[in-house]
Amino acid sequence: MAISVFDLFSIGIGPSSSHTVGPMRAARMFARRLHNESLLDSAASVRCELYGSLGATGHGHGTPKAVLLGLEGSSPRTVDVETADERVEQIRSSGRLRLLGTHEIPFSFDDDLVLHRRKALPYHANGMTIWAHDAQGAELLSKTYYSVGGGFVVDEEAVGADRIKLDDAVLKYPFRTGDELLRLTKETGLSISALMLENERAWRTEDEIRAGLLELWRVMQGCVSRGMSREGILPGGLRVRRRAAMTARQLRAEGDALAHSMEWITLYAMAVNEENAAGGRVVTAPTNGAAGIIPAVLHYYMNFVPGAEGRPVDVRGRRPGVADRAA
Structure with a gap:
């Protein structure tokens, strides 16, 4: 069972891991991809559409706020929760958004952030698509992301039966069930915490x-x-x-x-x-x-x-x- 305690327990913000944490991570991933592909400076507009559950309950779960902060480069782990609402209001009132905190573009809260209440994407209830265009309206980049729960995010290239790629780290004491874990503690004489510490050494x-x-x-x-x-x-x-x-x-x-x-x-x-x-x-x-x-x-x-x-x-x-x- 190659999953770290730091994957299960991660620092984020409320009120929802799938509706707030995941969308913020997805929006940040999109902005960072623009930067990594040397497209950030050419971006003149960004549009995000939320589908399924994200679109139907997004306002109540803070999804629009999460998307805007993510586009500006904020991470759920480090975003300033005390000033987050103020920053979103500034974006709304000024009509300006700073991609990754550096590249300012016009942004309409009503027109460039769309919540589809009765429209869903095919692979998961929590879907969102983001587009970036240049000054002439040509598409620079578009990506679809799915917030699949617990703050985990996958894009359209990873959908299907196995939406989250399994970690292939080699654990010292691999197990798949609670019975296997208890058997390992009896065989090794280690407590559950000590055994898990040995497994965590595969990453840190x-x-x-x-x-x-x-x-x-x-x-x-x-x-x-x-x-x-x-x-x-x-x-x-x-x-x-x-x-x-x-x-x-x-x-x-x-x-x-x-x-x-x-x-x-x-x-x-x-x-x-x-x-x-x-x-x-x-x-x-x-x-x-x-x-x-x-x-x-x-x-x-x-x-x-x-x-x-x-x-x-x-x-x-x-x-x-x-x-x-x-x-």
Whole structure:
């Protein structure tokens, strides 16, 4: 099973791995291809059309925003989530877009970004096509991309039964099922985590692996912290009010965190889900829809399990004990 933990768990933005993360990556891929083929400076216009589910629910999932930011060179991993909406509004109001952040072209939010609500492409529900033309209207490049889930993107050259090319890395302990994984742990005497670490060495050094995992954990911690502190109405037009911050205050007021550990683990997941809905930075685990589960379990472990290493500093600036470290 040659797939890395960093493929399953990747840093992105909300609210959807298939409708936000994938389209941003696809649009960025298109802009980078223009650059790599020395076509960027000749581009005078760009048009993007979204099909199927991307077209039908794109506005609610932030797909237009993702496409525009991707064309400007932003990556889901590093895009500034605090200024993303402001940048999109600037593109809309000015009618100007900067391909890869350097080459400015005219862009009409209404005419050059089309959402087809009842039209689909043949190979997947989440399809999009992007065109670039020169000043005379001649086509420079066109590409069709499919956002196939979890932030993964393939183009029209890779569609068919195997839409995602399998990684051919040679793992030390390959397995395909949970039973095979458990058999390997018995045969080798390794724990699941130790065995997976050996497999991850097919792609990275141990130092790189550990640093990468800690970065994922830092993003998860930041996401929970933001979600537990921010209030207001979530975007999307349904007027859904954030609840995590209020719930956190109520649980802190209860005093005995250990007695309410299940409420805390629910709160951690809720905080991530609200940040995801708000277009904040999350870790796809392995999708945005499931992004709250792993952070919630890890925060429960760190805050409620005696002996957990690296106990976090709580909101009052001290290192809490088992009974109250959840705050």
